[in-house]
């Protein structure tokens with residue numbers, strides 16, 4: 001519980017921008033997935049960096065946890081408050097501050113969502129490409145080092161963030177990076193804060209790279225008799241220098257669900273969904289070359305479309321897939337796995353995961369960003385069933401152990417939060433202690449999003 005005089009101090013500064021309403025606390029303690037609700041004691045809605053610094057300084061003085069909140073779409077209990085405290089919701093700090101078209105850069109506040117940014121950019125011929133499906137905030141996406149369907153061509157948040165403004169645990173405000181294309185000036189603090197999940201400080205401004213809107217876009221769908229055929233097509237296309245903007249895999253179970261719920265009308269086999277960006281000629285050539293590769297590897301029904309409405313239909317179906325899958329079991333939630341392996345080992349990883357799921361009583365359709373070696377099993381569980389949650393965790397941990405053996409990682413894009421904390425020692429060894437040392441150096445009292453990502457002191 002936060003002492004009442006501290007709440008008074010916060011309320012004096014924030015006025016109506018401080019909430020202790022039950023439903024608001026509950027909302028900010030929830031996660032999109034299986035994690036139990038862990039509400040904060042108060043939610044703050046700052047309007048500028050000065051207010052964020054003041055909130056952090058007040059909380060730090062009293063040892064009260066501070067947790068950042070963007071759109072709340074993270075999947076591993078990232079934004080929950082296991083030790084209570086103040087959640088800082090950035091929804092009012094959502095401005096696009098400056099578009100520097102000539103430098104292909106934009107400055108935004110952290111609460112701006114990727115869809116709002118792209119709406120603002122539409123007339124400029126520029127776009128922000130990272131697309132995790134959910135309409136996440138750019139501050140949250142930087143904090144989880146998010147990626148998604150388009151990372152294959154454009155990279156992840158790691159590649160887009162040029163600089164940050166950050167409020168540190170002691171209330172200091174620092175700027176990292178510059179607007180220059182490159183720099184050798186010391187430690188890369190921007191890279192340190194990207195992916196730090198709010199455990200080192202709160203991001204109050206981001207400078208992001210922009211990209212030109214592609215002249216032409218085509219989308220394609222291709223069925224395969226086997227998963228191996230689909231993955232071999234991905235590997236061969238990559239080796240031949242094709243760089244689709246998106247290259248997504250859906251397994252047979254997912255196809256069945258999309259057919260039934262979304263009218264996808266696809267043969268019940270594994271499929272790849274692709275999108276190509278470039279000039280009219282390049283897009284047509286790339287799509288045709290992929291068709292040849294797929295044909296050689298048992299692909300069939302290869303069809304590509306350039307009409308925006310066809311592409312939109314395909315990708316909105318893909319983006320809805322998580323919720324469409326969950327809807328097959330009313331009331332269910334999920335443990336969503338997120339391993340990422342070198343592309344040459346992806347076939348083995350998916351084959352082992354599929355066999356384990358088939359042998360388990362749980363359902364777990366598999367889909368993913370296979371061009372990056374990243375896939376997700378949606379392990380559906382009843383939140384009220386400890387046995388199901390234990391089984392899903394067993395399956396998930398086995399996938400991670402195998403991925404680590406193959407030279408991969410426990411999480412390609414979702415991050416650590418609470419749910420993957422127990423896997424960090426196995427992945428990083430002594431390097432995880434170094435992360436802990438950085439945390440202690442920047443946040444000695446452990447007030448920034450405590451209990452997540454690193455071992456606490």
Ligand SMILES: Cc1cc2nc3c(=O)[nH]c(=O)nc-3n(C[C@H](O)[C@H](O)[C@H](O)COP(=O)(O)OP(=O)(O)OC[C@H]3O[C@@H](n4cnc5c(N)ncnc54)[C@H](O)[C@@H]3O)c2cc1C
Nearest residue numbers: 068070071072073074078136137139140141143147198203
């Ligand atoms: C259906 C669905 C599909 C998804 N698909 C993908 C996908 O393909 N790829 C992918 O990468 N992710 C995916 N995600 C996960 C999620 O969208 C990402 O993790 C996203 O980056 C979270 O952004 P957010 O704004 O919702 O952040 P939140 O959930 O609000 O916060 C995430 C973390 O960042 C911290 N944080 C938030 N704002 C700040 C700030 N300003 N300063 C410091 N810390 C802050 C929070 O404390 C928390 O630890 C998916 C989620 C859903 C629901």
